[in-house]
Amino acid sequence: MTVAVEAPPRPGRAPARNGRRRPGSRTVVSASITYGLLVAIAAVYIFPFLISISTSFKTQADAAADPLALVPATFSTAAYERLFLNSDFPLWFQNSIVVTLAVTLGRVVLSSMAGYALARLPFRGRGAIYAGLVAVMAVPAVVLLIPRFLVINTLGIYDSYAGLVIPLLADAAGVFIMKNFFESIPPSVEEAARIDGAGTFRVFWSVVLPMARPALVTIVILAFQGSWNELSHFIVASQSQDLFTLTKGVAQLSSGALSQGTQYPLKLGAAIIMTIPVAVLFFVFQRRIMNASAGAVKG
Incomplete structure (x- = not known):
């Protein structure tokens, strides 16, 4: 009767689970850098659109004083009312x-x-x-x-x-x-x-x-x-x-x-x-x- 003996894992390598290899540190770093760049690019594209939405709900004075604020100091729908009612x-x-x-x-x-x-x-x-x-x-x-x-x-x-x-x-x-x-x-x-x-x-x-x-x-x-x-x-x-x-x-x-x-x-x-x-x-x-x-x- 022959008994199979499982070979010990090589030093420096983590044992595989379910036949899958764990991603190496280089892969994790590369993926993190890639996702970080994608998030940064997405933020560059989305930020002007968010500014447009925020500014449309500002008063004229707030828009002139702080045009890049994402949260209006005074929430106002005057711009939309004027668009639909007076134009x-x-x-x-x-x-x-x-x-x-x-x-x-x-x-x-x-x-x-x-x-x-x-x-x-x-x-x-x-x-x-x-x-x-x-x-x-x-x-x-x-x-x-x-x-x-x-x-x-x-x-x-x-x-x-x-x-x-x-x-x-x-x-x-x-x-x-x-x-x-x-x-x-x-x-x-x-x-x-x-x-x-x-x-x-x-x-x-x-x-x-x-x-x-x-x-x-x-x-x-x-x-x-x-x-x-x-x-x-x-x-x-x-x-x-x-x-x-x-x-x-x-x-x-x-x-x-x-x-x-x-x-x-x-x-x-x-x-x-x-x-x-x-x-x-x-x-x-x-x-x-x-x-x-x-x-x-x-x-």
């Missing part, structure tokens, strides 16, 4: 909601259909169209402002909701994202649907589009954020104060449209309200953006 801020907010929802819906529909056509449908000139799409993405947006104004004015939609919405519906980046995602879906899925008698649009709408949910969520967030924060297009597309959006109205507000002096609580309060819809949208859908690893065909 056109509610109208700006309404216009931004209308324009943003229309642009987001239009971009999702057009980008997904155009992306599918470039990825799957064979037609003459597809390569040239895709090359033109990539070229448009390389052109700075400011270069297109004057031609865009001329087109809007020629079509007779200047200073209207149509002028605010229609030029923003087409988005080269959205088409690019959707095309690449559709190309990652195995063609066998579509072939099986066609064997069952589905047409091209039915395959796109009922089979391929549900698989592209991560890309669609990405397009929704990018379209919402882009149209919500758009300013240059709204400047050249309208001049009526009834069509002011939040970006255009707050830009005018920052130049002293409602008051004399700095009025930091008023301006920062408007900026904080502007960030809420985009922040909520991102935190709601961020998991769906990251969950892009679902396969189309299961074995």
Whole structure:
């Protein structure tokens, strides 16, 4: 009968538990330094936002006396009351909601259909169209402002909701994202649907589009954020104060449209309200953006 004798642990090394090695001192130090740097970077980014929130609840005198205080000396909602009761801020907010929802819906529909056509449908000139799409993405947006104004004015939609919405519906980046995602879906899925008698649009709408949910969520967030924060297009597309959006109205507000002096609580309060819809949208859908690893065909 043979008896197995367990070898003693080597000197200088702690015995392993459950087959796992304990992290060495260098690993712990390296991880601590990394997390410390991440915390410091996060604090640099978060601190200005906390200052904005705090200042929006200060009085004008407190904001001027101690602008970097995180706790208001005198808590006041006067800035928000003035924004909603004594300014056109509610109208700006309404216009931004209308324009943003229309642009987001239009971009999702057009980008997904155009992306599918470039990825799957064979037609003459597809390569040239895709090359033109990539070229448009390389052109700075400011270069297109004057031609865009001329087109809007020629079509007779200047200073209207149509002028605010229609030029923003087409988005080269959205088409690019959707095309690449559709190309990652195995063609066998579509072939099986066609064997069952589905047409091209039915395959796109009922089979391929549900698989592209991560890309669609990405397009929704990018379209919402882009149209919500758009300013240059709204400047050249309208001049009526009834069509002011939040970006255009707050830009005018920052130049002293409602008051004399700095009025930091008023301006920062408007900026904080502007960030809420985009922040909520991102935190709601961020998991769906990251969950892009679902396969189309299961074995």
